[in-house]
Amino acid sequence: MIEAGKTYVVMGLLDADSIAYAIGKTIESFGGKVIFTVQSERMKKIFFDRSKKLTDADRENLDIRFCDVTNDEEVKALFDSIEGPISGMVHSIGFSNPKTCLGEEFHTDAYDDLMKGFQISAVSLATVTRYAAPKMVEGGSVVTLTFASERAFAFYNWMGVNKAALEAVVRGLARRHGKENVRVNAVSAGPVFTIAAKHIPGFEELGNTWKKSSPLNWDPKNAQPEVAGVVAFLLGNYSKQITGQTIYVDGGASIIGGELMPHELPEGS
Numbered sequence: 001m002i003e004a005g006k007t008y009v010v011m012g013l014l015d016a017d018s019i020a021y022a023i024g025k026t027i028e029s030f031g032g033k034v035i036f037t038v039q040s041e042r043m044k045k046i047f048f049d050r051s052k053k054l055t056d057a058d059r060e061n062l063d064i065r066f067c068d069v070t071n072d073e074e075v076k077a078l079f080d081s082i083e084g085p086i087s088g089m090v091h092s093i094g095f096s097n098p099k100t101c102l103g104e105e106f107h108t109d110a111y112d113d114l115m116k117g118f119q120i121s122a123v124s125l126a127t128v129t130r131y132a133a134p135k136m137v138e139g140g141s142v143v144t145l146t147f148a149s150e151r152a153f154a155f156y157n158w159m160g161v162n163k164a165a166l167e168a169v170v171r172g173l174a175r176r177h178g179k180e181n182v183r184v185n186a187v188s189a190g191p192v193f194t195i196a197a198k199h200i201p202g203f204e205e206l207g208n209t210w211k212k213s214s215p216l217n218w219d220p221k222n223a224q225p226e227v228a229g230v231v232a233f234l235l236g237n238y239s240k241q242i243t244g245q246t247i248y249v250d251g252g253a254s255i256i257g258g259e260l261m262p263h264e265l266p267e268g269s
């Protein structure tokens with residue numbers, strides 16, 4: 001698991017519902033030191049500072065820095081600013097313009113938006129790993145978040161393409177950084193109700209119907225800690241020989257053919 005006293009960078013904090021927030025809290029519960037990153041001061045003011053689920057004490061105790069992953073200078077400056085080694089880094093970041101890249105129509109001519117989504121959602125894992133890996137002087141672990149890229153979902157369109165690319169980036173980086181004992185893996189989470197998810201058309205329905213194919217009765221409203229626990233496992237010592245993998249934390253939905261039958265559901269549902 002997470003090593004007490006070691007430093008972990010968790011990128012992609014937006015508010016208290018962010019998967020990144022749950023990951024940071026889980027790392028802290030094992031005694032790890034967490035440096036969170038938010039995209040910009042403006043985003044922090046709009047979302048994090050106004051998040052009603054957090055008390056002032058919750059907010060004040062966090063080490064929060066700023067980093068837009070499309071800006072190499074900011075990524076470099078972030079890791080330069082960290083004193084001492086780091087043991088892990090989490091990339092919990094994704095974006096695709098919902099107006100042009102997600103929705104009822106798959107076809108689009110918004111090529112700039114496609115490229116931006118690809119850079120933020122897939123390429124940026126390589127950007128941040130490039131600057132994080134040299135700080136992992138005793139080896140380390142990189143974990144990113146993906147979503148069911150082997151299937152085509154309504155509305156998810158080009159984000160599905162980006163997630164498939166992200167998983168390929170994971171394999172490329174795992175191969176590249178193995179000699180430094182830096183591992184790179186992805187957690188493929190089922191639907192979780194966060195701000196990013198709210199901007200995906202149809203995602204609420206997808207989340208609410210996910211349990212129809214989840215033998216473990218997936219709950220999108222409370223799934224952050226379930227996902228965070230597996231990220232912590234991948235960051236820590238019990239996963240020392242795992243790299244380049246995509247681990248599914250989705251209530252088992254990815255292995256189910258069709259929907260669960262009534263006799264397979266929990267009693268009373």
Ligand SMILES: NC(=O)c1ccc[n+]([C@@H]2O[C@H](COP(=O)([O-])OP(=O)(O)OC[C@H]3O[C@@H](n4cnc5c(N)ncnc54)[C@H](O)[C@@H]3O)[C@@H](O)[C@H]2O)c1
Nearest residue numbers: 012013014018019068069093094145146147191192194196
């Ligand atoms: N919510 C889900 O159902 C779900 C399921 C599987 C995977 N994921 C993935 O989990 C990750 C985290 O998403 P979340 O659901 O916690 O939502 P979230 O909205 O809380 O987090 C997304 C983060 O990406 C950041 N981001 C976007 N562009 C950026 C940029 N240029 N530079 C730096 N940061 C940038 C946002 O500021 C935000 O903090 C994403 O990769 C998402 O695709 C989410």
